[in-house]
Amino acid sequence: MTSDVKVYRNVCPRNCYNTCAMLSHVVNGKLLKVEGDPSHGYSQGRLCAKGYAYTSYVYSSERLRYPLKQYPRGSGNWVRITWEEALNLISAKLLDLNHRYGSNRSLAYNKCSGNVGILHYATEGMFNSFGSHTKLRGNPCMSAGMDAVTYSSGGGKSPDPEAMSNSKLIVIWGANPAWTAIHQLKFINQARDKGAVLVVIDPVYTATAATADYYIQIRPGTDGLLALGIAKVLVEGGRYDSSFVEEHVVGWDSFESYLTEKVSLEEVQSITGVAKNVVELLADLYFRNDPAASWCGFGLQRYQNGGQNVRAIYALSALTGNVGKAGGDFYYFHPATDFFPLNLLNYQGPNDGQVTRTIDINYFPSQALSLVDPPVKFLWIAGRNPLSQDQEVQDWTKLLKELEMVVTVDLFMTKTAEVSDIVLPATSQFEDLDINVSYWHHWAALNQKAIEPYYETKSDLEIAQQLTRKLNELQPGFSNFPSERSAEEWVESEFTPEILELYGLSSWRELEKAPAKLRIGNKPWLDFKTDTGKFEIFSKDAKEDRLPALPRFWAGSSDPSFPLRLLTPQNITGIHSQNWLLEWIGPDERRNDVTMNPFDAVLRKVQDGDEVRIYNAQGSVTRKARLNQEVLPGIVIIYQGGKEPVNSLLSGLSADMGKKYSGSEGAALYNAFVEVEKIVRSQI
Amino acid sequence: MTEQMGFLFNAERCVGCKSCEMACKNENSTPANVNWRRVSSQGTGNNLSISCNHCESPECFRVCPQRAYVKRRDGIVMININRCDGCMTCVSACPYKAPQFDLEKQKASKCTFCLPRREAGLQPACVSACHTGALSVINTDQPPKNTVPTIEGFPDIRLTKPSIRFRPVKEKLRYWIK
Ligand code: SF4
Ligand code: SF4
């Protein structure tokens, strides 16, 4: 009875640190199970809980099978249509708008990281090929921190996270790998088995904090000040790496006087909440343990002072001589796709003599609404669920009223798909060819087509090809997208001689046998890409961009009428709003909860289990209150996603940085303030 | 030398990531309501991951009216599915909720220690999946040093003598904001 098991290589493309390589077991065209790929040196044959649940994702009863159309928008009156009808409807609208406005600038897209495979830039490539249109700029995720890195060291690459297995001290500043980057714990534990100490600094007592040797609770968004406090203790005690500083650091003297004159440990204690003796203890740990790795999560840059937080921690890593040191160093984000040509993203469209304009992804609806001549009338959404995740929910509602057509490509009927006119069903990664790299580890892996597309699903690339053909059929020359170019040819074109050299490959086809690793990873790295060639604690570029030249602390605004700060971290069951794990793991209580300190609850006469309304000037959601002593007073925690997503409470404020690397500032998603009240049901 | 296959659970290392639980489902294609391995939070960051403990005195074996349970020479406790008539006596008798009722098949179903993998020289799926080394296979007749027979949150072991050992959680330094 043993029918042939075919094994394919796939990659989990879900905007996760880990980008795991998988082996997919297929029998008679059906995906039966997935395994980690043991030849992938980072994930080493394992997956996270979500990864192991992929068969339930592929064959979920909720998965979209056919193109759908609804009228009116938002009514839920969905009817199944054929691809032919869908493409005709979309093309007719595109041509109508093109004729009406004499350009394609009324066409916009909103696309990001639902699937981070390189061929998923087909959406951007498709829009480029229309000529001038309305593009996206900025990044919802890491841009403030990325600028902090760029100002300090010029950016370029991040150290090999596997090297953490040789650290003596690992300080995790606001990351929760137990839920979001589980493989890293293997390398961290290897170091701990050799005696290394793990410190977690986080406002939230996460699963990672619970496993750490030291957990230090800190007030949200004040990490940069704690780093400056530690730096002050080290510098005043002469316990820093003066030879590293002399050779590699620009602006030391002004930083030193800033630390000694402006930073006071009393203020550090009162603002961060970390007691003076604990600041000294951290300084001691950094001093005594060599090498010491510092890892900065994304959360602490989601503040108005987010970029400065990252700069201060990076500076601490530099002055302790850890930057560029194997087993030490500073970890944040590895911009792996930057090495590739990204031929789809950068596809050159026809020159129609008009200028393409851009919308900031973090302020998409308000900026789209502000555009005139022509206004934005058509929106294409792929790999995103802004109605569940983005700020400015009220503006989204307004924008939707102005749009003549909204098309969403997805695997599931998301919040965003629900308010679209047409929904196109997308393939999963098991159903199309792709190439994946990670924003954390140094591996590249091939994603093969393991099974046929589920029902009538198509990949972003195939959709781009077919829509192009349809448009050109109706109006010859409308798009210059090379619709005949196959997925394999696009993959081939990414592997330039430089890329092959970087990964030590002779052809991308070698990835059919095993993933490949960047060959630049293990060497200590001191060729900073800044103008001075040094690590710039004093950054002239930052100053020119009207930011403090030094990593300085600034607390950001708060809102007295809404006294509770809202944190919206990742849940264990999903990645942002993608949470297919629920089908296997069962209902996730946390999704319906708001967690708060009993002290704040008592003030509001809220008891554990009460139904409460969480609100501010932007909006309101209901949740069940969970009281937990471990949550800092003044803070409430709600996880992302779900039926009534928490994004309606986001502030719409910006982080201090983001322009340099991503084109616009990051979003200060954690600068959100709310009030909580018990819902009293009137008796009947 | 006698053999009793069992698990070692290092509570100090487990972070509750549930990879073991999902790897088990992925490997054994269990339906949505059946989880042979389950990870539960024990509060303040402690977790427990348990499956069938392939007990020395298996209560399931004792109570099953159809004599569907078998205790193998290597200690693994198996259900003979052909004999099980779905009466659920074992489901309520096991202190660890190891046998679960498969609604599709209308039979009891539980952890097999990944027997087919074992025959292929592989570790059970949960053990292979564990990122932190919190789960491993041991012979509980020769329990490793520094392990204990039970930990907080684990059901009473006196009835069935489960084939599992534990490494308890160590004290760690915590600096809360006062
Ligand atoms: S979600 Fe992340 S850790 Fe899990 S399988 Fe995908 S890439 Fe790996
Ligand atoms: S854990 Fe339960 S099902 Fe497993 S052997 Fe013991 S009593 Fe039987």
Ligand code: SF4
């Ligand atoms: S895989 Fe390991 S660390 Fe994760 S929950 Fe299971 S036993 Fe714990």
